[in-house]
Amino acid sequence: MHFLIILLPVFGIFVTGFIAQKVLKFDIASLSKLSLYILSPFLAFKTFYTHQLTAAYAYYAFYVLALCVGLIILVYLWSKVCHYQNQDNCALILASCFMNNGNYGTPVILVFFGSAGFDVAVILMVLQQFIMSTLGTYYAAKGSSDVEGVSQRTILKKVLRMPIVYGALFGLIFQLLHIPLSKEIMLAVGMIGDSSIPVIMLILGMQLATLHIRQIEVAKISFALVVRLMVSPLWALLLVYFMPIDLMAKKILIVIAAMPTAANTTLISVQFNTKPQLVSSATFFSTVLSLITLPIVLMLVQPPVMNLLAI
Numbered sequence: 001m002h003f004l005i006i007l008l009p010v011f012g013i014f015v016t017g018f019i020a021q022k023v024l025k026f027d028i029a030s031l032s033k034l035s036l037y038i039l040s041p042f043l044a045f046k047t048f049y050t051h052q053l054t055a056a057y058a059y060y061a062f063y064v065l066a067l068c069v070g071l072i073i074l075v076y077l078w079s080k081v082c083h084y085q086n087q088d089n090c091a092l093i094l095a096s097c098f099m100n101n102g103n104y105g106t107p108v109i110l111v112f113f114g115s116a117g118f119d120v121a122v123i124l125m126v127l128q129q130f131i132m133s134t135l136g137t138y139y140a141a142k143g144s145s146d147v148e149g150v151s152q153r154t155i156l157k158k159v160l161r162m163p164i165v166y167g168a169l170f171g172l173i174f175q176l177l178h179i180p181l182s183k184e185i186m187l188a189v190g191m192i193g194d195s196s197i198p199v200i201m202l203i204l205g206m207q208l209a210t211l212h213i214r215q216i217e218v219a220k221i222s223f224a225l226v227v228r229l230m231v232s233p234l235w236a237l238l239l240v241y242f243m244p245i246d247l248m249a250k251k252i253l254i255v256i257a258a259m260p261t262a263a264n265t266t267l268i269s270v271q272f273n274t275k276p277q278l279v280s281s282a283t284f285f286s287t288v289l290s291l292i293t294l295p296i297v298l299m300l301v302q303p304p305v306m307n308l309l310a311i
Contacts, residue, residue, distance in 0.1 A: 010104060010201065010287065011287075013198055013201040013202060013205065014201060014204060014205040014208070014284065014287075015205060016202060016205060017201065017202035017203065017204060017205020017206045017208075017209070018205040018206065018208055018209045019205075019209075020202070020205070020206065021205070021206035021207075021209035021210065022209050026206055028203060028206050028207060028210070028270055029270060029271070031199070031202075031203055031206070032203055032267055032270040032271045033271060034199070035196050035199045035200055035203065035267055036162070036164065036267055036268065036271050037162075037163055038192070039192060039193065039195055039196030039199060040163075040164045040167070040193075040196045040200075040264075040267075041163040041164045041166065041167030042167060042189050042192040042193035042196070043129075043167070043192075043193030043194065043196045043197070044129055044133065044164050044165075044167035044168040044171060044193075045167040045168070045170055045171040045174075045189060045193065046171065046186070046189050046190055046193045046194075047125070047126050047129055047168070047171065047193075048126060048129075048130075048167075048168050048169075048170075048171030048172045048175065049171035049172075049174050049175050049181075050171075050175075050186075051122055051123065051126050052175070053172075053175070053176070054123075056120075056123060056245075057123060057127070059243055059244075059245055060120075060123050060124055060127055060253075061127050062243075063124075063236075063239055063240070063243065063253055064124060064127040064128055064131055065131065066239055067232065067235060067236055067239060067257060068097050068098065068131055068135060070235050070239075071093075071096055071097040071227060071231070071232060071235065072093055072097050072135075072139075074227065074231065075089065075092045075093050075096050075097065075227065076089060076093075078092075078223060079092060084220075086142070086143060087143045087144075087274060087275055088143075088220065088275065088278075089143070090139045090140065090142050090143020090274055090275075091143055091220075091269065091274050091275035091278045091279055092220060092223065092224055092278075093139045093143075094136065094139060094140060094143075094261075094265040094268070094269055094274065094279045095221070095224035095228070095261055095265065095278060095279050095282035095283070095286075096223075096224045096227040096228050096232075096261070096282070097227075097228075098128070098131070098132055098136055098261065098262040098264070098265055099128070099228070099232065099256065099257065099258075099259040099260070099261065099262055100259045100260050100261060100262045100263060100283075100287070101121065101124050101125050101128050101256045101259050101262075102125050102128070102129070102197070102262075104259055104260065104287070104290075105121060105124075105125070105255075105256050105259045106118065106121045106122060106125055108255070108259075108294070109121035109252055109255065109256070112255070112298060113248060113251070113252055116248070117248060117252050120248075120249055120252045121252060121256065124252075124253070124256055128262075129168065130168050132262060132264050132265075132268075133162065133164045133165045133168055134159065134165060136262075136264065136265065136268060137158075137159045137162050137164075137165070137268055138155065138156070138159050139274075140265075140268040140269055140271070140272040140274045141155045141158040141159055141272055142155050143272070143274035143275070144158075144272035144273055144274050158272075200263045200264060200266070200267050201263050203266060203267060203270065204263050204266045204267075204280055204283055204284065207266055207270060207276055207277075207280040208280055208281070208284055210277075211277050211280065211281060216277075216281055217278055217281075220278060221278065221281050221282050221285060224261070224278075224282040224286070225282065225285060225286055225289060228260060228261050228282070228286050229258060229260070229286060229289060229290060229293045230293070232257045232258060233254050233255075233257045233258040233297050235257070236253055236254045236256075236257030236258075237254055239253070240253050240254060251301040254297065254301055255294075255297055255298060255301060258290070258293060258294055258297040259290065259294070260283065260286035260287040260289070260290040261279075261282050261283040261286045261287070262283070263283055265279050265283060266279055266280040266283050
């Protein structure tokens, strides 16, 4: 019951965006640009400025990167076998390799693992934000319908133009240099940044409102769902087995890996026109199916199964 209560607001925002788009016909691309270029950089700055770096970041950074890269390799190989075009491959990477461990994952971890687990979840959220800002943006730009045949250098330039990366870097620099900011400034930064989360979820609901049944690519979405909800936690299980961290942290890393597709992927796929219908569909269906898969994962990380990972 707690699990369903946590997710009720998430689906409520999706539905609100869906209805709003059906009735008012918003320009989704413009809203996406607003969130990506204005709101999200403030959220990135706040996240990296307010969460202190610790030694644990090294282990968790390795985990987040290894999890993402391993899944990217799997998607790339599958795309080769199926002879998918570059745009399909990049869209599948966005739909499969980045999990929603922010507005979805952190409250779930808080409920099931308490405040100590929540601290770990926040660190993972920060690291995932950086991976999304760099690798996620790179594949969105690479798979854009506007850059077919464009060089890697041009694609990297598009990534470097994204302000969310600089928001994260400036937040980190301000923290490391101990640059103080007044409560009033941080209040303004927080208000702008925090608003990006519901806006992103509204945009996902709006994008789903533009989707027609005939546009649903069942085979590709099914593969993305299998990777996101099944392969990802299994790959995480293998990774954490060799990591010198405590058992609770290992459990949290596995549960985080089982989260549905990040809503941010819809945002950047809309911005770069990287098959947003496929990415938004995978995000929505993975969120719905996680109501079934995530409780199973939460059950499996309890004893006696997880005793095998104790070191």
